[in-house]
Amino acid sequence: MSESPVRRRAVLAGTAAGVLAAAGFRPAAAQADTRGVNRPFTLTVMGTTDLHGNVFNWDYFANKEFDDSGHNDIGLAKISSLVSAVREQHGAHRTLLLDAGDTIQGTPLAYYYAKVEPITRRRVHPMAAAMNAIGYDAAALGNHEFNYGIPLLRTFEQQLRFPLLGANAVDERTGQPAFKPYVVKTVWRTGTAPLRVGILGLTNPGIAIWDKANVQGKMTFPGLVEQAKVWVPRMRRAGVDLVVVSAHSGADTSSSYGDALPYPENAATLVAEQVPGIDAILVGHAHVEIPQRLVANKTTGKQVLITEPLFWGKRLSLMDFDLEWAPRGGWTLKASRSQVLNSNTVAEDPKIVRLLTADHAKVVTYVNSKVGTNKVAMSAATARYEDTAALDFINFVQANEVKKALPANTLPILALAAPFNRAAAIPAGEVTIRDVAGLYIFDNTLLAVTLTGAQLKDYLEYSARYFKQVTSAGPFPADSVTNAPTTTAPNGTPDYNYDIAFGLDAPLTYDVDIAKGAGERITGLSYGGVPVDPAQQFVVAVNNYRQSGGGGFPHISTAPVLVNQQQEIRQLMIDWVKEAGEIDAALFARGDWRLTAGGVGVVVQ
The missing domain is CATH 3.90.780.10 (5'-Nucleotidase, C-terminal domain)
Known part of the structure; x- marks a missing residue:
């Protein structure tokens, strides 16, 4: 997990502002923190997706530090450094951190702790350990979460200190969600009512095809639009002020499985267009980068913010929500925007390195x-x-x-x-x-x-x-x-x-x-x-x-x-x-x- 001098200097510059500037952060115009009515407040929601078992900036197949033609870096240790800088700059109480799925499959590290030395209640998955240490607030299920079977997935879920969400992963026997469909995070602000942020998790219907051997007769996977239409109104009736969807489904509508299922594989834009009441969607699955896209809801005309950070921890999405509070009107969303930060500008967080070097070393020995x-x-x-x-x-x-x-x-x-x-x-x-x-x-x-x-x-x-x-x-x-x-x-x-x-x-x-x-x-x-x-x-x-x-x-x-x-x-x-x-x-x-x-x-x- 060595660092080049150029990458190291970005962190050693010292301030969170310097770190974020190096990562590509573009600050919005400052808002006055006025007293009384119509008090403004900006909430920052950070997001990752398609981490695929990458903790460190390491290519296990090449047995060296990861690099590609774009000189990207990967891994949660890098993401942790960016998250820490954002929290320091914005105030931890003003931030949330989400993931949009595909976490426990994709590298020899992930394979090793699923098949060679499988995780147990006591043997914690490196991805769970890293995400817990970083302090995620919620994550959506990805389709690759099911690759090693439901029992291992449940063990991973139990190891997390945050909920694993999947409103459209349905227990075939009961007809109810097999995982928690959504979570409400309360953000406290002095002088106002608390801001209640609802996070809805949606996964990919293709699981029914791709992991049929693991899920058939146990779970079904309805469409994202169909289930969002069920759960978003419930969240709003429960008093949620802001709705953010974490969806393991690409933005540009398409399906690799043709007409084998009635639900599209990549449906995030359809969710934004067809389900009223959503403020933003963190997109996953497609492995493309979307710094910011605004999609109009066809019923309300409201603009829904969409962003997708590049896979494997190459980018961190930042969604900023400008809200105002009034005694009679409560919280109102005034504006939203997003951008992505590049993880190749920061060093790996020493906290994550210390935590997981032994696990990483064991896998390096195995693959070599x-x-x-x-x-x-x-x-x-x-x-x-x-x-x-x-x-x-x-x-x-x-x-x-x-x-x-x-x-x-x-x-x-x-x-x-x-x-x-x-x-x-x-x-x-x-x-x-x-x-x-x-x-x-x-x-x-x-x-x-x-x-x-x-x-x-x-x-x-x-x-x-x-x-x-x-x-x-x-x-x-x-x-x-x-x-x-x-x-x-x-x-x-x-x-x-x-x-x-x-x-x-x-x-x-x-x-x-x-x-x-x-x-x-x-x-x-x-x-x-x-x-x-x-x-x-x-x-x-x-x-x-x-x-x-x-x-x-x-x-x-x-x-x-x-x-x-x-x-x-x-x-x-x-x-x-x-x-x-x-x-x-x-x-x-x-x-x-x-x-x-x-x-x-x-x-x-």
Whole structure:
């Protein structure tokens, strides 16, 4: 958790004002603190989201301080420094701190304390310890909170000193919220009535699809708009003066799961437009930065403030609410605004460092432990646009595990995998857990289904929407051909929604002709050198996210399931290396698919 001199100087400058100025803080015009009626008061509500198990500014897969192309920093230790500065500058009694979900999954740290050394009532999750120490007031449930099952989530919830909110996480047996729907925080101000701030938590309906194995028969997840319409009026009738929603749902309306659910995945703007009585929404889930957006409610015309800080603790959102109090009228919101502060301008809070260094060190030791060797270096840097041994390795392990689970199977076995991590690489020579885990950064589990040849082609055509259409074979920069916008991904198809197919005992070969329009790009689809018959059947290894409908791929969620052993694919890869002792790409790397334009191989630079 080392700090560069530039980052350290921002904190050592001394004052909270200096720290905030370095982080990008823009102060509003000062208000006179008058006596008597119409007394003004500014409440500051801070927000984080999509922390994904990041406590320190550390990349466990690279085994070094985190950095990216934007030179962002990450982690709650950084956030803690910003929060302390805001509280010092504004007055702690004038601030609240919220989170919008996806807290306990996403790093080896999170995995370790869920699977290797699971948390208990006495063994506190590092994220809970950090958030308690920082002093959060409330947090919404994210969809990834359910990845490790409800029992572990409940243990995490019990460790928190603040409520975990989810108005639309409903107990299937009782029909009531399975988590606290909202909390009221009272802010005291001398000479006025207390300001009552209602915080409503909403999570993502996609949980019903993505974590079906963990929640089916136990919880349901209605739409955000539908549940907000129930709870916001109740909060107002209970005497709440200000309503802030913490929503694990993106601002720009879309759904990765298509029409598999009647409720949109990203619905924060719809909530602002369709539910009267909301003053602001802290947005999560979409992993984009929204410093400030104002959305008009269609019923009242009132402007609703929306903000989303960048994920992993890269940013802290600040929402300022200017309120006035009068003896007869009570509290009235006069204006609101928001901005984001950059965590790369501050040092990690020594308090958080002292608290969690031992937990962090234990995970660093774990991920750097040797599991085997590798004959030839493999990289995923180009896996999204060309066949690579790195992705073939994932598919090989998946398909091989399915083969072991189906000893009497006579159908060809295929596997599907996406290029999750462009930075992933397994070096030649000694291989550690972090090397293997870097190829598969999600905690997905393995399933196997049956698909026909026709369904397989439909699936690959849908996957090939990932590419932008071209008029020649190039050469092209990678960004000119990948991450195409679609109706379900208007900001560009993410890498994790591009699946690559692989044949275990014989090659599955095909071209992706991106000179053609989406839906007619898969050419020469063959298995073992023979064109695939539309009626032919295959066993297909796939992860639980995709099989449950994630990404909206055709046929896969309704296909007959043959294997579902709840085995994490990442751990299967680690176990395979431990057992084999050596990774030899000659076992699985063949170069089975390619990008073409009119039959000519596309050159991507």
